[in-house]
Amino acid sequence: MGRVTTEPSAYHRRMAEQKRSAIIDAATGLFLDSGYDGTSLARIAEAAGVSRATLFKQFPTKAALFDAIVTEYWKVEGEGGLDLRPGDLRAGLTAVGRRYVALLTRPRMVALFRIVIAEAPRFPELGQTQFKRGKMPYFTSVRRYLEAEHEAGTVRLDDPELATTQFLGMIADYVFWPRMLLVDWSPDEASMARAVDEAVLTIEARYATSSARPA
Structure with a gap:
C-alpha cells in the first residue's frame, strides 16, 4: 500500500x-x-472573491x-535577504540602497503608510505593527551589515x-516621503539610482576608513 500523506499538493x-x-490586496x-x-x-472576503471560512481560517482577526x-510589503526579495559579506563598502551600501528603493516603491506601499497615519490615533497598534514588522526588521538588517563592515575595518x-x-533617511527623503503629499511625485529610475549613489558617497565620506576609500 502506498503511504498516505496529509501534506497539501x-x-x-x-x-x-x-x-x-x-485577500491582502x-x-x-x-x-x-x-x-x-x-x-x-x-467585506474583505467578498472583495477578494473568497469565502468567509477561507478568510477566517487564514486571518481570524483584522489585526x-x-x-x-x-x-x-516589507519582505526583501531574493535568497539571503540582506546577507551581504563585508569588505566592499561601496558595493554593499549600493546593494542595500537599491533594495530599499525597491521596497519603498512597491505598489501600494504609500497606501499602507497612509492607512497607518490615518488610523493610528484610534488604533495605535497599527503603527506598532508597521514599525515592528515592517521598518525595524529591515533597519536592523542594515545596521548589522554596517556593524559587520566596522568589524572588517x-x-x-x-x-x-x-x-x-x-x-x-537620505534615500527615503527623496524616493518615498514626497509621495505622501505630492500625488504626481514619481522620480525616474535614473534619479532614484543617483539618490542612492549620493547617499553611499556621503556615508563613505563620513565613516569609511582610509583603507576602504577608492584610490
Missing part, C-alpha cells in the same frame, strides 16, 4: 497562496478607501490580517544606529 499550495494574495484597498475600523472581514499585510562607527538612520 503543489496545486493546493499554489491556490492557497493566490487566495492569500487576493483587497484588504489594503478597502482599508484605504473605508478606513481600518470601517472595513469588516466579511492578524494587517500584520500579514505589513510583513508581505572598512568603517569606523561609534553609533551604528545613527549611521543606519542617516543612510536610509
